[in-house]
Amino acid sequence: MQYSIAEQAAMVLDGEAIRIGDSIVSVATAVCTKHRVFGLPFEPGQHVTLSHGLAAWVHGFGAYPRLLDLIVQDGQRHGIPQDHRVRVRRHRLVFEEDTEFLCGVRVTTPLRTALHLVNDVSCGPEALTSALLLAGGRERLSEALRSAPRVQPLLRQRGLSRLRRGQPVVTL
Helix, strand or coil: CCCCHHHHHHHHHCCCEEEECCEEEECCCCCCHHHHHHCCCCCCCCCEEECHHHHHHHHCCCCCCCCEEEEECCCCCCCCCCCCCEEEECCCCCHHHHEEEECCEEEECHHHHHHHHHHCCCCCHHHHHHHHHHHCCHHHHHHHHHHCCCCCHHHHHHHHHHHHHCCCCCCC
């Protein structure tokens, strides 16, 4: 059933519903990946991969991001949503290793998402917490950073340094 924006806001304010991305669901609903993918403000094309904070949110780690990060395959420009919140990233991915399909949408794997978050200077302590949760802890993320074949040496050092000195929002 379609509700107007005013009706949706009233339902959230009354405690009857919660906001999941750009949609709402009943408070009685157990939110899962399907609800988060359905809550996207656009339908990603086949050449688009959700990444960074958006991928972390779809995996269930972190809040709905202010900017929606997408990775587009080389040479592909169609399928990019026309939304002012979309930020197109340029990363080289091996799609069989670095991505997975969740509810019909291509998303970076939890470990690749964690590597993106820890190497992104625009991400705050919440992103570090999400990265640690996605990777399974500080030691596992450090090892992944050291052994990742497609991480540039400068980014690797910056990520390891950020991981050493950064404090997550919660202690892991």
